[in-house]
Amino acid sequence: MLNIVLLEPEIPENTGNIARTCVGFNAVLHLIRPYGFFLSNKHLKRSGINYWSHLKLKEHDSYDDFIQSISNKKNIYFLSRYGIKTPNQLVLNSKEPIYFIFGKESLGIPKNILKQNKNNTVRIPMSENIRSLNLSNAVAIIGYEFAKQNKYRSLSLTEPFKPIF
Numbered sequence: 001m002l003n004i005v006l007l008e009p010e011i012p013e014n015t016g017n018i019a020r021t022c023v024g025f026n027a028v029l030h031l032i033r034p035y036g037f038f039l040s041n042k043h044l045k046r047s048g049i050n051y052w053s054h055l056k057l058k059e060h061d062s063y064d065d066f067i068q069s070i071s072n073k074k075n076i077y078f079l080s081r082y083g084i085k086t087p088n089q090l091v092l093n094s095k096e097p098i099y100f101i102f103g104k105e106s107l108g109i110p111k112n113i114l115k116q117n118k119n120n121t122v123r124i125p126m127s128e129n130i131r132s133l134n135l136s137n138a139v140a141i142i143g144y145e146f147a148k149q150n151k152y153r154s155l156s157l158t159e160p161f162k163p164i165f
Helices: 012-024 042-047 063-068 111-116 135-149
Strands: 002-007 028-032 056-060 076-079 098-102
Touching (some): 002 135, 028 063, 098 135
Parallel strands (some): 028 056, 076 098
């Protein structure tokens, strides 16, 4: 199972978009406090559209609280511009839960956490003209890589509502 973890998210619209993406990939969204907004924020709700009732959401009081809640820590990956692996180098078809941690928009994941987990850091390749991608776009890229490696298991391969063909 795919788990998307946002460490101290700051921008409600990004978190709302990520919540929608998590519903689309059947992923669990973990939010680690403190947040830069309230969960009742209208921008957060609007960007998640009407998918909130389908979201699997877990909240954690701190990074340490989150880490203590996980029994198998070998499948935790940290997304960073300093990452030493790329998403395609990971084997993401484990039967165990897989966690991708994304840092806050302004600072990313603290460097001390990255240094402690160097071998599990991941970088999304991009041009040298930018420092980073938008957080919600980065989550979508990782979600797609996970889905692709798992042959889209548990995802709809056809239009479920009103097929035109």
